[in-house]
Structure formats: C-alpha cells, structure tokens
Amino acid sequence: MRTVLILNxxxxxxxxxxxxxxxxxxxxxxxxxxxxxxxxxxPGHARELARGAVQAGAEVVAAVGGDGTMNEVAQGLxxxxxxxxxxxxxxxxxxxxxxxxxxxxxxxxxxxxxPAAAVREIDSGEVAGLPFFxxxxxxxxxxxxxxxxxxxxxxxxxxxxxGWGAWRERRPVHCTLxxxxxxxxxxALLVSVLNSxxxxxxxxxxxxxxxDDGRLDLVAVTASGALSVARLLPGLLLDPLGSxxxxxxxxxGRFVLARPAPGPLHTxxxxxxxxxxxxxxIRPRSLRVLVPGVPRRIAAPIDQxxxxxxxxxx
Numbered sequence: 608m609r610t611v612l613i614l615n616x617x618x619x620x621x622x623x624x625x626x627x628x629x630x631x632x633x634x635x636x637x638x639x640x641x642x643x644x645x646x647x648x649x650p651g652h653a654r655e656l657a658r659g660a661v662q663a664g665a666e667v668v669a670a671v672g673g674d675g676t677m678n679e680v681a682q683g684l685x686x687x688x689x690x691x692x693x694x695x696x697x698x699x700x701x702x703x704x705x706x707x708x709x710x711x712x713x714x715x716x717x718x719x720x721x722p723a724a725a726v727r728e729i730d731s732g733e734v735a736g737l738p739f740f741x742x743x744x745x746x747x748x749x750x751x752x753x754x755x756x757x758x759x760x761x762x763x764x765x766x767x768x769x770g771w772g773a774w775r776e777r778r779p780v781h782c783t784l785x786x787x788x789x790x791x792x793x794x795a796l797l798v799s800v801l802n803s804x805x806x807x808x809x810x811x812x813x814x815x816x817x818x819d820d821g822r823l824d825l826v827a828v829t830a831s832g833a834l835s836v837a838r839l840l841p842g843l844l845l846d847p848l849g850s851x852x853x854x855x856x857x858x859x860g861r862f863v864l865a866r867p868a869p870g871p872l873h874t875x876x877x878x879x880x881x882x883x884x885x886x887x888x889i890r891p892r893s894l895r896v897l898v899p900g901v902p903r904r905i906a907a908p909i910d911q912x913x914x915x916x917x918x919x920x921x
Contacts, residue, residue, distance in 0.1 A: 609640030609661040609691075610667040610719060613680050615647045618672030618697055631671065638720050640666075647676070659685025663771050665689050667897065669719045673697020674741060675805065678875040681731070681740050681894055690726050690895040692719035699807020699876065702741040705818065706803075720896055727899035728892040729818040732802055735881050739874035742806060743887065746780035746797035746862065747828075752873040784855075785863035786825070793855070796828040797831065800862060800887045813856070821891045825862055827855040860889040 612631050620760040624630075628646065645656045653670065657680045660668045669692035670680035677693060695703035695811035709715045710845070720726055732739045742748075745799050779794045799806075801824045803818040813824040866886040872881035 608638045608666065609722070610635070610638060610642035611656070611663075611665045612642065612644045612648065612669045612671055612694070612719070613653050613660075613676070614644060615653060615670075615672035623832055624696075627671075627724065633722075635718055640722065642720070642894045647672075650799060651679065654683045655681035656680075656774050661687045661689050662815060663844050667692050669694050669716075669720055671696060674699050674701065674875045675877045676704060676737070678740060678792060678877060680875065682738050684895070685731065685738065685890070685893050688718050688895070690897050692897045694719060697807075701805050701807035702803055702806065702818070702875075705741075705768045705805060706896060708898070717901060718747075724897045725892055726895050727819065727898045727900075729894050729896055730799060730802055730821060730823075731890045731893045732823050734800070734874065734885055735879070737874045738890070739802070739880060741803050741875050742799055742801045743781070743842065744799035745866070745871060745881070745885070746873045748797045748806070749873040749878055750777075751877050754877045763895040783863075783865040784825070784827070784857075785865070786859045786861070789857075791855075793827055793829060795855075796797060796865060798825065798827045800825045811830055816858075819892065821889060822858045822860055822864070823887065823889050825855075825857045825859070825887075828854050829855060837877055860891075862887040 612635060614628060614631060631644045634785045635644050636685075645647065645660075647653045649658065653672070653676050657668050661684065667756065668680060668684055668689050670677045671694040673695070673696055674697050676697070677691075677695075681691055681820070692715070693703045693706070693708045694712065695708060695710060696712070700710070703710075709718060731745060734743050736841060737743075778795065780798055781794050782798065783789045784793055784798070799812065801813040801816055802818050804813045812826050816824040864887070866883045866885070869883050870881060871878050872885065873879070
C-alpha cells in the first residue's frame with residue numbers, strides 16, 4: 608500500500624461536497640501501488656490514522672481537509688519516513704499555499720499519486736507540547752480562531768465577519784518576550800510565531816520566512832488603533848509589513864512568551880488552553896512533504912488511470 612488518504616468530512620469545503628468520499632475511493636482504486644481512504648470520526652482521529660498508516664508501511668499519507676486536519680495528520684508523521692501530501696479543502700490553507708500545492712482537488716490528488724513527486728523536509732514548531740506546522744499565536748488571531756471554529760459554515764466571508772467582531776471587542780495581550788539575550792515587555796494586538804510566510808489566503812505576515820531554514824518568525828502587532836492597523840493592511844500582500852511601524856519581527860529557533868496568567872493559544876487555527884509561560888521551539892527538518900517541483904530521482908511515470916480520473920474531478 609503506497610498511499611493513505613485521510614478525509615475529514617467536516618472540514619472547510621468538504622461539508623458542501625457530499626460525493627467527495629466516493630470520489631476519493633474511486634480515485635484510490637485507480638492509483639498504482641495501492642491506496643485506501645480513511646475517514647475521521649472526531650478530534651484527534653486523523654493523528655491516530657496517520658500513525659496507523661505509518662505502521663502499515665504507507666509511503667504517502669494525504670490530509671484531505673483544512674489546517675486542523677493538516678496539523679493532526681502531520682503530527683502522526685513527525686520523524687517518520689512517510690511523506691505528507693496536502694489536499695487543501697479548508698478556509699486558510701496557509702502551509703499549502705506557501706508550498707505552492709495545487710488548490711484544485713484534481714491537482715492536489717495528482718501530486719499525491721505521483722511517485723516521482725519531489726519531497727521537501729520542512730521544520731515544525733512546538734509550544735506547550737503542541738506541534739504546529741504553519742503558525743501559532745495568542746491574542747486577536749486566537750480569538751478569531753475560537754469564534755470561527757464554532758461556525759457551522761465557514762469560508763473567507765465568514766472569517767472576515769468573525770474577525771470584525773473580534774476586532775471590535777479586542778483587548779491587548781500583555782506579555783514579556785524573551786529571544787536570545789533580548790527581553791521586551793509587549794502590549795500587543797496579537798503575537799504570532801510562524802513557520803511559513805502566511806496565515807492563509809495569501810495574507811503574508813512574515814514575508815521571506817521559509818519552512819526549512821531552521822528558524823521560526825515571530826510577528827507582534829503592537830499597533831492597536833483602527834487607523835494605525837489600517838495602515839498595516841497593505842503589508843499583508845506586500846513585503847513592507849515586517850518593517851512597518853507598530854510591528855515587531857524577530858527570527859530565531861526559540862522564543863519565550865510569559866503572560867500574567869494562563870490563557871488561550873492557537874496552533875494552526877485550533878484553539879487550546881495554554882499556560883502562562885509559553886516556550887516556542889523549532890524542530891528542524893522533522894516532516895517530509897510532497898511538493899511540486901523537479902523530482903530528485905528518476906521514477907516511474909504517473910499511473911495513467913489515476914491521472915485520467917483526477918482530470919474529471921472538479
């Protein structure tokens with residue numbers, strides 16, 4: 608068995624695709640080397656399915672869902688020889704966009720089924736014992752994630768609506784940042800630590816960040832007024848955000864965020880109760896991911912049946 612497709616039927620756009628499960632099973636049946644579809648039944652199940660796939664000898668384990676599904680499947684693959692394939696079906700898809708994974712279902716499945724696909728070893732982060740692969744944060748982004756995850760229907764418009772509500776009720780995050788020999792007291796709108804350059808939807812809050820450089824990028828927005836924050840918005844699409852007034856940016860392999868009391872944090876959009884003292888560390892080259900690009904070795908061509916079927920999927 609070469610490939611295991613792990614489907615979260617409740618993630619992102621998957622809820623609006625009632626035939627997706629059958630499509631994936633038909634696709635798996637057409638793949639050379641063998642493939643199966645596993646369906647998650649609740650929180651944490653994707654991680655266990657991924658671990659089981661590794662034990663069964665799978666070479667590729669695909670996460671068919673959003674950032675939360677990606678996080679769980681990736682946790683099950685940390686340090687394993689199997690590679691993660693991303694089939695992005697969520698609202699943000701930050702890591703997938705950073706890695707230039709095809710956004711279409713057909714394109715992402717073709718990549719997952721391609722035995723000649725390139726493999727990239729990427730870093731991961733960890734905070735309070737929780738792995739993350741794209742971003743973690745405290746403050747406004749954690750509150751937006753909390754509200755967003757409670758919605759029955761998601762999407763960019765829904766994210767903007769809950770973001771506006773959280774913005775109107777915003778409260779600054781008070782914490783002490785320690786990075787190397789530097790110690791700084793912050794009152795920030797949000798503090799995020801990213802592995803990639805973006806949250807998702809091409810909102811690049813850490814321009815230039817790379818997922819395999821052995822470093823994490825911290826971005827703290829200390830501006831809190833409506834006008835000052837509005838001036839930062841163009842930087843979400845352009846590189847000047849990192850040097851804009853009201854933004855603190857640091858790059859390192861370890862950060863400590865000390866808060867007055869325990870509080871929420873998010874890892875890849877999933878919200879958790881966290882301790883007052885948060886140590887954020889890098890785990891270099893800990894995850895193998897399939898990415899588009901020139902293959903590192905000559906391999907057999909893509910199975911023609913799998914290719915033909917993928918072209919029929921919208």
